Amino acid sequence: MKVWGVYASLLLVSSLAIAQNLPVQDADFGCVTRAEAEKYVNDFRINISSFGGWELCSADKDTKKLLNDLLLIEKGSFSESESENSLIRGFIPQDKYYPWLKSQTRGVSRGNDVPYATAYNRMGYFTMQDGWAQLSTLGRVGVMIHEARHTAGYRHIPCTSGPYAGAGTAGCDRDYGYGGSHGVEMEYYSRVQLRGVNFHPVYKTMARLMAMGRANFVFNSPVLRAKEALLAMPEGGTDPQLFYQGKRVSREGPAVHGVLKRTSFGASIFEGFKALAIDLYQTSGFHPDLPDVYSYYKLLDRNNGALKDFEEYDSGGKRYAVRLDEQDRISTYNFPTGKWNPSRPLGLSVMKTVTTLPNGERGYFLIDSENRIFPFDADKNVLGPAKSESWPEHIETVAHDENGERVFLRSDRSVWSVSREGNWTPYLSGSWSSIVSVPVYDAYEVLP
Amino acid sequence: MKKVSVHPVVIALFVLLLVTVMPWLLPLKHSTDPLREPASLGPSRPFDGQDTKENKSGVVASGLPVDLGSLNLKDWMRNQVGQIGRPDENPEQTMAVLKARAESLGTQDIRDLEQWALETDRSGDERFLAVEMLVMNPRLESAQSLGRILMSPEPSRAAEPALENILRARAVEGLGLHPRREATRILRDSLYRVSDRSLIDRGERVLTARRGAAPSAMDQDRQALHSLLKKIR
Numbered sequence A: 001m002k003v004w005g006v007y008a009s010l011l012l013v014s015s016l017a018i019a020q021n022l023p024v025q026d027a028d029f030g031c032v033t034r035a036e037a038e039k040y041v042n043d044f045r046i047n048i049s050s051f052g053g054w055e056l057c058s059a060d061k062d063t064k065k066l067l068n069d070l071l072l073i074e075k076g077s078f079s080e081s082e083s084e085n086s087l088i089r090g091f092i093p094q095d096k097y098y099p100w101l102k103s104q105t106r107g108v109s110r111g112n113d114v115p116y117a118t119a120y121n122r123m124g125y126f127t128m129q130d131g132w133a134q135l136s137t138l139g140r141v142g143v144m145i146h147e148a149r150h151t152a153g154y155r156h157i158p159c160t161s162g163p164y165a166g167a168g169t170a171g172c173d174r175d176y177g178y179g180g181s182h183g184v185e186m187e188y189y190s191r192v193q194l195r196g197v198n199f200h201p202v203y204k205t206m207a208r209l210m211a212m213g214r215a216n217f218v219f220n221s222p223v224l225r226a227k228e229a230l231l232a233m234p235e236g237g238t239d240p241q242l243f244y245q246g247k248r249v250s251r252e253g254p255a256v257h258g259v260l261k262r263t264s265f266g267a268s269i270f271e272g273f274k275a276l277a278i279d280l281y282q283t284s285g286f287h288p289d290l291p292d293v294y295s296y297y298k299l300l301d302r303n304n305g306a307l308k309d310f311e312e313y314d315s316g317g318k319r320y321a322v323r324l325d326e327q328d329r330i331s332t333y334n335f336p337t338g339k340w341n342p343s344r345p346l347g348l349s350v351m352k353t354v355t356t357l358p359n360g361e362r363g364y365f366l367i368d369s370e371n372r373i374f375p376f377d378a379d380k381n382v383l384g385p386a387k388s389e390s391w392p393e394h395i396e397t398v399a400h401d402e403n404g405e406r407v408f409l410r411s412d413r414s415v416w417s418v419s420r421e422g423n424w425t426p427y428l429s430g431s432w433s434s435i436v437s438v439p440v441y442d443a444y445e446v447l448p
Numbered sequence B: 001m002k003k004v005s006v007h008p009v010v011i012a013l014f015v016l017l018l019v020t021v022m023p024w025l026l027p028l029k030h031s032t033d034p035l036r037e038p039a040s041l042g043p044s045r046p047f048d049g050q051d052t053k054e055n056k057s058g059v060v061a062s063g064l065p066v067d068l069g070s071l072n073l074k075d076w077m078r079n080q081v082g083q084i085g086r087p088d089e090n091p092e093q094t095m096a097v098l099k100a101r102a103e104s105l106g107t108q109d110i111r112d113l114e115q116w117a118l119e120t121d122r123s124g125d126e127r128f129l130a131v132e133m134l135v136m137n138p139r140l141e142s143a144q145s146l147g148r149i150l151m152s153p154e155p156s157r158a159a160e161p162a163l164e165n166i167l168r169a170r171a172v173e174g175l176g177l178h179p180r181r182e183a184t185r186i187l188r189d190s191l192y193r194v195s196d197r198s199l200i201d202r203g204e205r206v207l208t209a210r211r212g213a214a215p216s217a218m219d220q221d222r223q224a225l226h227s228l229l230k231k232i233r
């Protein structure tokens, strides 16, 4: 019986070995044929040994990653949109990605001589760095397309906005219309999402989000922007007026007098102890005193006593929440931990806070009794040096309307706009107690 | 001590099965020849490396069915991840396969997927697929997992920062699409722990759409990208 036991064990081992060999792993599905591989190696003059040698099956190997990407570029197809005609060509003809890439590539090798880069292109010779090998498939394909555009002489310039502003290195393109490396990359992602015929659904979803994400920081002139509208509270009234798509719509406000504030949710009325939400999209028929539990004003719940100010604002791709107490102590919110950082005395008497300066600059600014303007750096929790200009006494608040025009609430409660030449024109008739720019979430603005 | 006893007839049948099946399976084992050419295995062998519909549906070229649905989640994921970077001749069918598996996920599967989605040493394709599976699952646990993915801070030195962002953006959308009512509260609570402006913006877009006041975030994206492509003539 011992013999049978050993035999049974051997069989068990064998059957496990078979199970491991079952063709259930991507390597077994996704082999590139030798003919395909040789074509890619010849077309792109790939230095195979620098990628770790020949590998047609295992996706863990860099060679296979590159071959896979080229196969996807060659075989990926796009439909012609029905509503559009052949006049729409784009930067790269959508049925010519492979020949275009081939024409822009003199050689591809693998290295890690510029470790901070993902890849670089020197006179049509691409060197893929370690960072490239760690990317998702979409990321790697994007890099190939991006690098290929550099061969035609498209170069980056320093970023003037977004998270890489002031970074020193040239990493941005002027705008989408320049058709540089970022432009062609974004065009590819957009096409995959909208017109991709034979792409994996997950790849398509990744492409959509990648296109939307990159639009925010790789161009110095934004291409897609979150929409904004102007919200204004009539003097003595409680129903704020929304100015959007060229129309004025009355929204329901709570029966409370306070200051209009921009929030992540849209808007609320802040009155020192609490914030009450304003629904920008619909009216209920009655005027509910809805505590603002939708935006970061919910954080006020955790605070005892009145505040001089509470503000939610954006800077450099990040959201900040700050609170200023009656003793002029300021505190910032730590999002990952969900706690307030310790309060710090500002050392000045704050008369007023604003999120937009008369020149249009946005941030969080504290104004003292001498009308000096101090920018607050929420990352470092410190006040910057006073700005060279003072806050003009006749201006109460500055906001932006849906077209990005600056709109001013003056101390006499009238609302004006100012042209580039500096000419003031009445913007709204009547008397207003506060104005604010609010985010609108029903569509993006696509800039010309 | 209990003795192991296997009936000789069972063994004989097993051996017969092995003898019959082994030659089909052996060539699939990785050889040491670096320049492997799967096509040379001949058209009658299973899995010749061609990307066919049959591969995805789990029917091998030889006609031997492999029930991919019965694979454990880890192996099933490995299999699916390999498809993401390849041309897909039948995306609708792929979607149906993903959805069917996602809908059957259990509590432990959901926990595993959440963990895989956040493990930075996994491939970006695998991590994104893990999120996508959670997005398509209707259980409350998947909504909670998506909330935790959204809240987890992006690593400061990520291999692919854009991926870290789109993973979380997809988690936001997943909460917006989730059939459980609690998903709204989970999304809102998770957003309080997020300072990335683009994620907050997407979160608010999703919440506005969820109460019927705006088109879905996905439709808004497509509309915007459509206008973008039209800009260049």
Ligand SMILES: [Zn+2]
Residues within 6 Å of the ligand: A146, A147, A150, A156, A181
């Ligand atoms: Zn570049």
